[in-house]
Amino acid sequence: MEGRGCFLIIIFVFFCFSQVLSDFDFEADEDLPYNLHQVTVRGGNRRLMQSIDCQGLCGVRCGRHSRPNMCLRACGTCCMRCKCVPPGTYGNREACGVCYTDMTTHGNKTKCP
Template structure:
């Protein structure tokens, strides 16, 4: 199997638990990004947003989900959610903010 980074451009930003291995009938396994972080926009914005996070993998995962839905990420590592109302208003199943 090829090195992950050569197959999936977001592999350096996304933990293996968030990648999807898919087999093809006539070929080897392929690694596919499945978190919507394959765009340079979300990966760079979330890397900035999560730079000071204690649980960086978790921050990157939820930031990536929010970015792919909202197409924006607030500036800075904390606060500024008024810049992106969609990001601000996403909630988890308990009603708490979903996005870091």
């Protein structure tokens, strides 16, 4: 009887792991400039955070800016907070959502380039 109980527990645990693994989609989108499926766990109870190359993406974003150092500093801050950098060198800010579009400076100007 004890062997049967252990067997049922093992089957139940295996079933739970298979359900968790089936929720993940491991296909990569080739249209994106970074890999969304590269995730980092921060602490036991925290949600999964995507890890992106802010320095590289902001370098592309600020490559043609008239003040590249200021642009890189602001873009880096926005990227770290919002985990997103819009495509292209100008515009497309709505692609990163409200976190990126609603961030403002102390002077109430838009912060993110």
